[in-house]
Amino acid sequence: MKLDGHLTCDRCGASAHDAIDERRGEVLAECCFCGAMEWCKAPKRLASEPVTQRDVNEFRFKFGRFTGMTLAEADTQPNGRKYLEYMAMTNDKLRERIAEYLKQGSQRVSQDACGEAAGTQ
Numbered sequence: 069m070k071l072d073g074h075l076t077c078d079r080c081g082a083s084a085h086d087a088i089d090e091r092r093g094e095v096l097a098e099c100c101f102c103g104a105m106e107w108c109k110a111p112k113r114l115a116s117e118p119v120t121q122r123d124v125n126e127f128r129f130k131f132g133r134f135t136g137m138t139l140a141e142a143d144t145q146p147n148g149r150k151y152l153e154y155m156a157m158t159n160d161k162l163r164e165r166i167a168e169y170l171k172q173g174s175q176r177v178s179q180d181a182c183g184e185a186a187g188t189q
């Protein structure tokens with residue numbers, strides 16, 4: 069993957085890099101000219117891979133208060149919806165899939181006590 073123009077090499081000043089590894093929103097960039105490597109924050113266009121339905125359904129939190137839960141499970145916890153909304157605003161890695169989940173979830177009846185009690189079933 070090319071990272072041209074996103075970085076400037078500390079060693080030789082070139083701005084042509086390849087991403088040779090990627091994790092947690094960071095990429096390991098290798099300078100095409102001198103081979104220097106450094107971890108850096110992934111450019112937006114790399115971090116934002118298309119979110120699939122499977123990403124939304126099968127994602128489980130690996131950190132935080134809802135560790136091990138899916139987005140839907142976290143959403144049913146006290147303040148879960150607020151947490152999802154907060155993560156959607158602050159976490160680059162999770163932003164898109166949570167946004168997708170929330171978009172879909174808005175079709176459903178919210179259990180959030182703060183939300184409007186839509187529907188009478």
Ligand SMILES: [Zn+2]
Binds near residue numbers: 078101
């Ligand atoms: Zn270099």
